[in-house]
Amino acid sequence: MRISGFIAKAALALSLVAGGLAPAAAQPKPGGTLIIALESEPGTLAPHTTTDTVAYIPATNIFNGLIGLDFNFQPTPDLAESWSVSPDGLTYTFNLVKTAKWHDGKPVTAEDVEYTFNEAVAKSHPRAASWWPNVASAKALDAHTFEVKLKSAYAPFFTLLASPLSSGVLILPKHIYQGTDPKTNPANQKPIGSGPFKFQSWQRGSHIELVRNPDYFKAKKPYLDRVVFQVVPDSSARVLAFERGELDFLHWYIVPYDQVAKLRSDKRFVVVDKGGEAPATNGFMLMNMRNEYLKDVRVRQALAYAIDRDDIRKKALFGEGKVAKSPINSGLGWVFTDQYNYPRDVAKANALLDEAGFKRGPDGKRFSLRIAWGAGRDYxxxxxxxxxxxxxxxxxxxxxxxxxxxxxxxxVFRNWDFDLANQLFTTGPDPTFSVTPRFHTSQIKKAPYVNAMGYSSPAADALFDTEYKELDREKRAQMWKDIQRILMTDMPALPLFEVPTVNAVSARFKDVITGPQGYIQSREDAYEVK
Structure with a gap:
């Protein structure tokens, strides 16, 4: 089955050159079309209105942020070519490139950045409430200088700005949006950005087509003529289309784990094991602490000792990924510790249950529990x-x-009608964004992906409420290690596995993945091997 003749024509030529990340000596040549799979249809291409991943996959190629992130989670230039921070950590000043243009030819200025922050992101982005109240002001100082003043120090501010899913900060053209409702402006469906590719067309239910921006401010980039985002909801159809050359890129969380070994052995493809460091996703078994048995910490610890997480890695993930040994993914090396991990010890687990007073009955049973999971993630x-x-x-x-x-x-999240539940949680790019909301007492509310377990720890809350103000990275890391100790002792959720990063890329392309947000990054560096 071919997805469409339009798409297939772009993927006829095959190369014998293999490799996922370009060697240093490679010289990119212009031309070519990269076809990227989307697992569902985006509702919008407007980054300021959504946290839908499939919207950001094309949007990050149409728009630019102020900064990006390298694999060490340090800021890299984008629209901002340089920046400075005041000693007290309250004032951030960004110096913009002077050659950036919108796709309609008008210059990009600090007025656009000011508008994006104050009128679009602050008023429309779903996660703005988590950080915008700490902003005292965000304003243009001149045509190419932008300043943000915070009310209190916020250590992960650069990481926040470089993570559009968390912040919504991809810069919009003020002249297109001013005087309109940013949530309903027609440009949300036919966007005008400053990025490496320009919006060409959107055929609903089929594909989104972007074409090369010849006036891009980064010299010689992009290399590709086109990027096409093909909507293929069915997992089996995606793999088949990829194998037939009708798709060139499957991002990490839509690659079936049972197909990875096969893809690794096929020289037409490259499995790139990078590009998922920013989300740093773990699989957890949530424990409802309202349950008559699970409210006892000894029972929760007993379950942690009893569950064979390496067997889960081998059988559920087909040997991909790692055992999760902390509520924080090991990809966040600056803060991760496995010091408080639970080795498998069934004897100790049984002893803890006996100690808790839950003795075996005549039939050998102690009690019953339910475990819930949502269809779509077979692992x-x-x-x-x-x-x-x-x-x-x-x-x-x-x-x-x-x-x-x-x-x-x-x-699980709205009715709290569960005992155990298997759920993925991101833990990066900074744990302030993605770990605190899962375990803070204030997040015990009937809403998706927060503290459904009903976990409350004054000691953990005190650290959650202060760690982000600590500007010394080593001291802040120690605070997070203390949090990991508390969470692993109290065990409201057992970390099961680290979701493997397995991006599948056609060997005809290089540098498709160049950063820790590989699934939602710009493809300005990608090129076809000629």
Whole structure:
């Protein structure tokens, strides 16, 4: 099955050159079309209105941010060519490039940045409430200088600005949006940006086409003539289209793990094991602390000792990824520690349950639990079955409950009607953004992807409420290690596995992944091997 003749024509030529990241000696040549798979249709291409990943995959090629991130999570230039921070950590000054233009030819200025911050992001982005209240002012000082003043120090501010999913900060053209409602402006569907590729067309249900911006402010870039984002909801169809050369790139979380070994062995493809460091996603088993058994920390610890997480890695993830040993992914090396990990110890688990007073009955059973998972991530279902089998050794009878994703979110996060639940959580690019909302007492609310466990720790809250103000990175890292100690001791959620980064790329292309946000990054560096 061919997805479309339009797409297939762009993918006829095959090269025998292999490799996922370009060698230093490679000399990019212009031309070519890169076809990127989308797992669903975006609702918009406006970054200031959404946190939908599939919207950002094309949007980051149309728009620029102020800064980016390298693999060490340090800021890199984008529209801002340089920057400075005041000693007290309250004032950030950005010096913009002077040669950037909007796709309609008008110059990019600090007025555009001021408008984006104050009128678009602050008023429309779903996550603005998590950081914008700490902004005292955001204003243009002159045509190419932009300043942000904070009310209190915020250590991960650069990381926030460089992470559009978290901040919504991709710069918009003021002259297009001023005087309109930024949420409904027609440009949200036919965007005008400053990025390496210009919007060409959007055929609903099929594809989005971008073409090379010949006036891009970064010399010689982009190299590609076109980038096409092909909507292919079905996983099997995506893999088949990729194998046939009708798709060139499958980003990390849509590559089926049972296909990875096959793709690695095929010289037509390259599996790139980088580009997922920023989301730093872990799979967790959430424990509802309102449950009569799970409210006892000894029971939660017993489950942590009993579950064979390496077996989950081998069987549920087909040997990809790593065992998760902390609520923070090991990709965040500056803060991660595995010092408080639980080795598998079934005898200790049984002893803890005895100590908690939950003795085995005549039939050998102690009590029953339910474990829920949402359809669409089959590895979570396989993990649930392994957990069920593991807990039999403790005399715990587990019922596996599977439901569609929306029903799962309602059951677990809105109704708190669960005992155990398998759920993915990002832990990066900074734990302030992605770990604190899962475990802070203030996040015990009936809303998706927050503290459904009902976990509350005054000690952890005190650290959550102060760590982001610490500007010394080593001291801040120690505060996060203290948080990991508390969370691993209290065990409201057992880290099961680190979601593997396995981007699948046609060997005809190089430098498709160049940063830790590989799935939502610009493809300005990507080129076709000639």
């Amino acid at each position: 979570e279902g396989r993990a649930a079955e392994i957990i069920k089998d593991n807990l039999k050794a403790l005399g715990i009878d587990v019922t596996v409950q599977v439901m569609d994703r929306l029903a799962f979110v309602d059951k």
